[in-house]
Amino acid sequence: MNLRRDIYQxxxxxxxxxxxxxxxxxxxxxxxxxxxxxxxRPTVSKHLRILTECKLLEQVKNGREIYYHINAEKMKExxxxxxxxxxxxxxxxxKLETVMKNYKKE
Amino acid sequence: xxxxxxxxxxxxxxxxxxxxxxxxxxxxxxxxxxxxxxLEQWMGTKVIKLESKSHGxxxxxxxxxxxxxTLQLSGVIHELIPNEIIIRTxxxxxxxxxxxxxxxxxxxxxxxxxxxxxxxxxxxxxVLYESVAQRNQxxxxxxxxxxxxAHNRLQELLSKQE
Numbered sequence: 001m002n003l004r005r006d007i008y009q010x011x012x013x014x015x016x017x018x019x020x021x022x023x024x025x026x027x028x029x030x031x032x033x034x035x036x037x038x039x040x041r042p043t044v045s046k047h048l049r050i051l052t053e054c055k056l057l058e059q060v061k062n063g064r065e066i067y068y069h070i071n072a073e074k075m076k077e078x079x080x081x082x083x084x085x086x087x088x089x090x091x092x093x094x095k096l097e098t099v100m101k102n103y104k105k106e
Numbered sequence: 107x108x109x110x111x112x113x114x115x116x117x118x119x120x121x122x123x124x125x126x127x128x129x130x131x132x133x134x135x136x137x138x139x140x141x142x143x144x145l146e147q148w149m150g151t152k153v154i155k156l157e158s159k160s161h162g163x164x165x166x167x168x169x170x171x172x173x174x175x176t177l178q179l180s181g182v183i184h185e186l187i188p189n190e191i192i193i194r195t196x197x198x199x200x201x202x203x204x205x206x207x208x209x210x211x212x213x214x215x216x217x218x219x220x221x222x223x224x225x226x227x228x229x230x231x232x233v234l235y236e237s238v239a240q241r242n243q244x245x246x247x248x249x250x251x252x253x254x255x256a257h258n259r260l261q262e263l264l265s266k267q268e
Contacts, residue, residue: 096128099148
């Protein structure tokens with residue numbers, strides 16, 4: 001499985017967005033988060049893992065409990081749509097540069 | 107680090123500027139826009155037609171993994187001066203996969219190519235839209251894919267937190 005998850009793919013899932021909405025107001029444990037959903041606990045755990053892997057959520061240990069916090073910095077990065085647009089062109093142009101450098105060598 | 111690609115989108119304007127300096131000679135940069143086989147590689151679209159000349163036209167399309175056409179891009183080339191300028195129109199035709207979205211309209215694109223040194227060059231893309239709303243819609247397109255209203259709500263909550 002791909003560990004370097006795509007943040008946009010992570011956000012594409014409605015349950016994961018609902019989790020972020022819950023956690024945005026206060027840090028919560030996995031158990032407390034799961035109580036808000038009809039889905040099975042392991043399913044919620046899987047969503048939490050994905051959100052943590054792409055750094056939208058952070059885990060903070062408090063005694064024996066692990067609390068999930070929202071990573072505001074990461075959220076802002078995603079929310080900046082012009083940056084996302086810029087990145088699209090930047091990726092394209094990086095590719096263009098590579099394509100033309102290889103072409104020159106042929 | 108200085109960003110290689112810059113986007114200048116002023117509030118309330120129906121245009122944007124995209125600039126990029128390339129580690130490529132001017133001729134090489136220009137060629138990437140006029141040769142179908144090269145353009146396909148970096149744009150990630152299939153080139154159905156590309157007449158790289160004044161009064162020419164072009165048509166590209168993208169397909170999903172099931173080989174269904176997802177997007178058609180087309181336009182006419184108003185003016186093309188090798189290694190200097192391409193002025194063209196650009197339109198995204200909404201196909202079933204993206205039909206729920208508002209039409210993006212037609213945009214006018216002015217691509218200016220400049221030599222910086224023997225091995226570097228610069229592209230300035232000036233893109234004009236039919237309205238401010240359409241411009242903003244296009245800007246949001248890469249962002250909107252996969253993110254919906256719930257996420258906007260999240261943004262609101264985040265901005266209130268500050």
